[in-house]
Each structure stands twice: as structure tokens, then as C-alpha cells.
Amino acid sequence: xxxxxxxxxxxxxxxxxxxxxxxxxxxxxxxxxxxxxxxxxxxxxxxxxxxxxxxxxxxxxxxxxxxxxxxxxxxxxxxxxxxxxxxxxxxxxxxxxxxxxxxxxxxxxxxxxx
Amino acid sequence: xxxxxxxxxxxxxxxxxxxxxxxxxxxxxxxxxxxxxxxxxxxxxxxxxxxxxxxxxxxxxxxxxxxxxxxxxxxxxxxxxxxxxxxxxxxxxxxxxxxxxxxxxxxxxxxxxx
Numbered sequence: 001x002x003x004x005x006x007x008x009x010x011x012x013x014x015x016x017x018x019x020x021x022x023x024x025x026x027x028x029x030x031x032x033x034x035x036x037x038x039x040x041x042x043x044x045x046x047x048x049x050x051x052x053x054x055x056x057x058x059x060x061x062x063x064x065x066x067x068x069x070x071x072x073x074x075x076x077x078x079x080x081x082x083x084x085x086x087x088x089x090x091x092x093x094x095x096x097x098x099x100x101x102x103x104x105x106x107x108x109x110x111x112x113x114x
Numbered sequence: 115x116x117x118x119x120x121x122x123x124x125x126x127x128x129x130x131x132x133x134x135x136x137x138x139x140x141x142x143x144x145x146x147x148x149x150x151x152x153x154x155x156x157x158x159x160x161x162x163x164x165x166x167x168x169x170x171x172x173x174x175x176x177x178x179x180x181x182x183x184x185x186x187x188x189x190x191x192x193x194x195x196x197x198x199x200x201x202x203x204x205x206x207x208x209x210x211x212x213x214x215x216x217x218x219x220x221x222x223x224x225x226x227x228x
Contacts, residue, residue, distance in 0.1 A: 006157075042118075042203075042218040043158075091159050103216065105157030
């Protein structure tokens with residue numbers, strides 16, 4: 001099982017609050033990813049990083065921001081949460097020794113904005 | 115447009131029975147195809163990964179096939195167990211970028227009844 005962790009697992013928060021979803025991995029992977037997934041729908045890439053100080057926006061536009069100050073840590077921040085942000089957020093990293101073929105996912109954070 | 119289509123959308127089978135899930139894709143240029151299992155409220159876990167030259171790969175009771183000519187894949191589950199109840203996601207990667215971009219299907223929701 002992959003060593004990639006996300007906290008919190010569940011979060012219910014009011015509109016307008018600032019939130020940070022944590023993601024960390026202990027595998028030393030350079031590439032990390034954030035996906036958004038609504039129930040019954042496919043995963044959508046919202047952010048990715050090639051390594052420290054590298055962040056890029058993904059395919060799906062998102063009001064969230066990310067940072068990559070340390071290799072093992074890739075937090076996602078919403079400055080002002082809205083009900084439209086309610087979703088599941090999945091963090092992943094990929095193994096360069098397998099040519100980035102394998103992505104390992106964290107357990108996800110289920111966010112509900114009321 | 116790169117797409118991944120899965121069928122059926124949902125499936126109910128009795129414990130001990132076999133089943134086959136289908137995946138059609140239009141991703142090009144093709145790099146590899148993966149099948150993931152996602153339990154409710156969890157992150158996806160890789161079951162198999164196949165490159166262009168591989169047409170079958172097994173992982174215990176899971177057997178995946180790939181026909182790169184017709185751009186189809188299937189996941190066959192034998193002797194199903196209650197713990198097989200999950201969403202099974204087909205994911206295709208292109209080799210057009212160093213990111214190793216993934217294209218996700220919406221998944222087949224499998225329910226195994228006792």
C-alpha cells in the first residue's frame with residue numbers, strides 16, 4: 001500500500017471559510033497531483049507539480065491554489081469556500097522509477113460546504 | 115478528443131459469480147491502460163497496468179485484457195466476493211507529455227450480493 005496521506009478525511013465547513021487540505025507522501029516522489037471527483041463521475045485533474053517550487057493548473061478550472069515547498073508535502077487551499085466546492089478531493093503521486101506509469105492515491109478528503 | 119467510456123455503468127451479481135467490465139478509449143497516442151478499484155470513500159487502488167504490447171494481465175482473481183487495435187479493454191473478475199463491491203475505473207495514459215496525463219472513465223459500480 002502506498003504511503004500517501006490526506007487530512008482531514010471529512011470536513012464540513014461554512015461558506016466563506018478558508019480551508020487547507022493536507023497531502024503528504026513518504027516515497028520521495030517528485031510528481032504530485034490533485035484531483036476532484038463528484039459522485040458517480042470521473043476524476044478531474046485540478047493541479048499538479050513536477051517537484052519543489054513547481055505548480056501547474058490541471059484540466060479542470062479550480063478556484064483552489066496549491067504550493068510545493070517540500071517534496072513530501074502538497075497542500076491545497078481554498079481562500080473562501082462555497083457550496084460549489086463540495087466534492088471529494090484526491091491527492092496522488094507518481095513513481096519515476098516506473099516512468100511515471102503508476103500513480104498512487106491517497107484516501108481522499110470529502111469536503112462539504114454549507 | 116481523448117475519452118474513456120466504460121460499461122455497464124452499474125452491475126449487480128451474486129457472490130461466487132464471474133463478471134466482465136468493458137472499457138473503450140480514444141486516447142492517442144496511447145501509453146498504457148490501468149484498471150483501478152475504488153472503494154466507497156477511498157482513493158483508487160491499482161489492479162493492473164498494461165502497455166501497448168501487452169494484451170492480458172492478471173492479478174489474482176482479476177484479469178485484464180487489452181486490444182490496442184480496437185482500443186478496447188476488459189476486466190474479468192472470477193469467483194466474486196462481497197469485498198469486490200466497489201467502483202472499477204479504467205484509466206488511459208497518453209505519451210504525448212512528460213506529465214503522463216491520465217484520462218479517467220466514470221467507472222462501473224459493482225455490487226456483489228450474498
